[in-house]
Amino acid sequence: MDITQLCQRKQVPFKIVPDLYEMSLGGLDINDLGGIPLLSMREASIQGVNLFLKRAMDLFVSGIVLLLFSPLWLLISITIKLDSRGPVLFKQERLGKNGEPFQIYKFRSMKDEAEKEVSKLVDLNEAAGPLFKIRDDPRLTRVGRWLRRISLDEIPQLINVIKGEMAVVGPRPPLAAEVEDYQEWHKKRLEVAPGVTGLWQVSGRSELPFDEMVMLDIYYIENWSPGLDVKIILRTLPAVLSGRGAY
Secondary structure (H helix, E strand, O other): OOHHHHHHHHOOOOOOOOOHHHHOOOOEEEEEEOOEEEEEEOOOOOOOHHHHHHHHHHHHHHHHHHHHOHHHHHHHHHHHHHHOOOOOEEEEEEEOHHHOEEEEEEEOOEOOOHHHHHHHOHHHOOOOOOOOOOOOOOOEOHHHHHHHHOOHHHOOHHHHHHOOOOEEEOOOOOOHHHHHOOOHHHHHHHHOOOEEEOHHHHOOHHHOOHHHHHHHHHHHHHOOOHHHHHHHHHHHHHHHHHOOOOO
């Protein structure tokens, strides 16, 4: 006899506490029919016509930004090259929509071959969950520290947006090693293309606990609208300039 049957037989009142993380912030619609509460699961809103509309917005925004700020990209490239040895662009394999791997582009902010030193710095990790973040990472170059501070190192990801591998707004693109440590409910954030910015960035970035970041991603996936993307884009600039959680 399970606990539910025992409570019913003994007429013992009981309550069930749901796991809010697995249920997610926006995963349920709660309606009322003649005083009877009805629960229904909410699906991702970025599909069908919405997917086409979001892609059109992504191409427009990324194209305009790349065109208008091309002189700045050239200046950053020259500065990186003069500051330290190595390529201007840093390439790294990340997982995109449905876990598909792709090469992400960033301006190089660390010394060349910095990824080989990760195993030596594990004890300095300041991020919760499967993430790896160090506030004062010793691998950062002088220029790289400045680029990270105002997130200019992420600008080349607009190339990924043009290629269809990313979106302007969406979940943070994870490493394969991070996804291996995901709980099952975390994987819902892989249902859409990752973004250059997102709710996670305008809500605290690296200062957010990992589970909270995932919940923001899931809320975004289930409640997407053109207006929500515009609000996040408009909130990104103040978040970047403040430097909060950027490391």
